[in-house]
Amino acid sequence: MxxxxxxxxxxxxxxxxxxxxxxxxxxxxxxxxxxxxxxxxxxxxxxxxxxxxxxxxxxxxxxxxxxxxxxxxxxxxxxxxxxxxxxxxxxxxxxxxxxxxxYVDGQTAESYYDHSDSQVQDKVFERLGDMLARMHANERHSFGKADHREMGTENCHYEQMENAKIQLSYASQYMKDIGVNQNKLIDILYELESRIKPRTQYEFIHGELGPNHVLVNDKLEPFLIDIEGAMFFDIEHEHSFLEIRFGDFYRYLKNDKLDPDRMLFYRFHHHISLLSGGLKLLHRGFPDEQFAKDLANYHAACALRFVEGYDI
CATH class of the missing domain: 3.30.200.20 (Phosphorylase Kinase; domain 1)
Structure with a gap:
C-alpha cells in the first residue's frame, strides 16, 4: 500500500x-x-x-x-x-x-430484484441494458481476446461443443440421470449445433455476466466485475446466459437481433456447463455447499428437459 x-x-x-x-x-x-x-x-x-x-x-x-x-x-x-x-x-x-x-461502495444488481422503489429498479436495469448495448456494439470479424487478431478460423461455438462433451463426461459419473441420458444429451448437442449457420461477425462480451458480476454504486451506476473472461464472441453466448441469470429482469437487457438457433445451442451448453460446475465446486470444498448442490441440481433438470423435448 x-x-x-x-x-x-x-x-x-x-x-x-x-x-x-x-x-x-x-x-x-x-x-x-x-x-x-x-x-x-x-x-x-x-x-x-x-x-x-x-x-x-x-x-x-x-x-x-x-x-x-x-x-x-x-x-x-x-x-x-x-x-x-x-x-x-x-x-x-x-x-x-x-x-x-x-473499491465500489455498493451492492450487486441482484439486490435490486426486490427493491421497494420501481423507479430505482428501472433506472438500475435500464442503465445496465444501455451499458451492455454499448459494449456489444464493439465488433470485429474474428473471435478471441481483445489482443488476439489471428483467431477465428473456425466457428467459435465449436469450443462450446467440445466443452459440453467434457462437462457431460464429468457429470455423468456423479448424477445418475445424466449418466443414463448422456448419449441422448450428446445427440441433442449435435442436433442444435447442426442448425447453426456460419458467421464472421463477433461482438465484445463479458462471458459470464450474472447479477453477481454487476456492482451498483450509490449513484445507481453499474460496474462490471470478474471481467477476465471478456472477449469477442457470439453475442448469443452472452444473451442466453443473461436470460438464465436475470430471469424476469432480462426484459431490460433484451436484444431483438439474436439468432434463435445460436440462443438455443448456447442455452443448452450453459445448463451442461453449470451443472458440471456446481458438482466441481461441491467436490472441491466450495464453502457454500448448498449453493453448489442447488446449482448442479437445477441445471441438470434444465438439461434433461431437452431430452423430454420441452425446450426444442
Missing amino acids: KKVFGTGYLASSVTKMHGGAQKVVYKITCSNGFVCVLYIWDLSMNYFKEDIEDGDIHQHSYGSHLFELNNTYLIQHGIKTPTLYDLNTEKTRYPFDYALVE
Missing part, C-alpha cells in the same frame, strides 16, 4: 470478501479512510485448478493478464469497471500475481 499510494496509506483492516471461484478478494481499509480491493490470482486457491492445468476452457477466463487487458479495453470504450491501481506480476516475494483495485 505504501509503495503504490504513499506513506500515508497504512492498512488498518483487511477483510476477505465473497469472491468468485477463481480468485481471492480482500477489502483493505486504511487508517486515513481510503478503501480499495486486493485481488489475488493464486492457482492453488482456484476451484477450477484441475481444469486450467488440463487446458480446459476455464483457461480463457483466468489470470491477471486477462484482467489487465480487459480492464484497459472496457475503460477505453466507456464501460464502467473498477479502476486498476496497480498490478504486481513479479512473483519475487509471493508465488502469485496480485492487484490493487478500486
Whole structure:
C-alpha cells in the first residue's frame, strides 16, 4: 500500500470478501479512510485448478493478464469497471500475481430484484441494458481476446461443443440421470449445433455476466466485475446466459437481433456447463455447499428437459 499510494496509506483492516471461484478478494481499509480491493490470482486457491492445468476452457477466463487487458479495453470504450491501481506480476516475494483495485461502495444488481422503489429498479436495469448495448456494439470479424487478431478460423461455438462433451463426461459419473441420458444429451448437442449457420461477425462480451458480476454504486451506476473472461464472441453466448441469470429482469437487457438457433445451442451448453460446475465446486470444498448442490441440481433438470423435448 505504501509503495503504490504513499506513506500515508497504512492498512488498518483487511477483510476477505465473497469472491468468485477463481480468485481471492480482500477489502483493505486504511487508517486515513481510503478503501480499495486486493485481488489475488493464486492457482492453488482456484476451484477450477484441475481444469486450467488440463487446458480446459476455464483457461480463457483466468489470470491477471486477462484482467489487465480487459480492464484497459472496457475503460477505453466507456464501460464502467473498477479502476486498476496497480498490478504486481513479479512473483519475487509471493508465488502469485496480485492487484490493487478500486473499491465500489455498493451492492450487486441482484439486490435490486426486490427493491421497494420501481423507479430505482428501472433506472438500475435500464442503465445496465444501455451499458451492455454499448459494449456489444464493439465488433470485429474474428473471435478471441481483445489482443488476439489471428483467431477465428473456425466457428467459435465449436469450443462450446467440445466443452459440453467434457462437462457431460464429468457429470455423468456423479448424477445418475445424466449418466443414463448422456448419449441422448450428446445427440441433442449435435442436433442444435447442426442448425447453426456460419458467421464472421463477433461482438465484445463479458462471458459470464450474472447479477453477481454487476456492482451498483450509490449513484445507481453499474460496474462490471470478474471481467477476465471478456472477449469477442457470439453475442448469443452472452444473451442466453443473461436470460438464465436475470430471469424476469432480462426484459431490460433484451436484444431483438439474436439468432434463435445460436440462443438455443448456447442455452443448452450453459445448463451442461453449470451443472458440471456446481458438482466441481461441491467436490472441491466450495464453502457454500448448498449453493453448489442447488446449482448442479437445477441445471441438470434444465438439461434433461431437452431430452423430454420441452425446450426444442
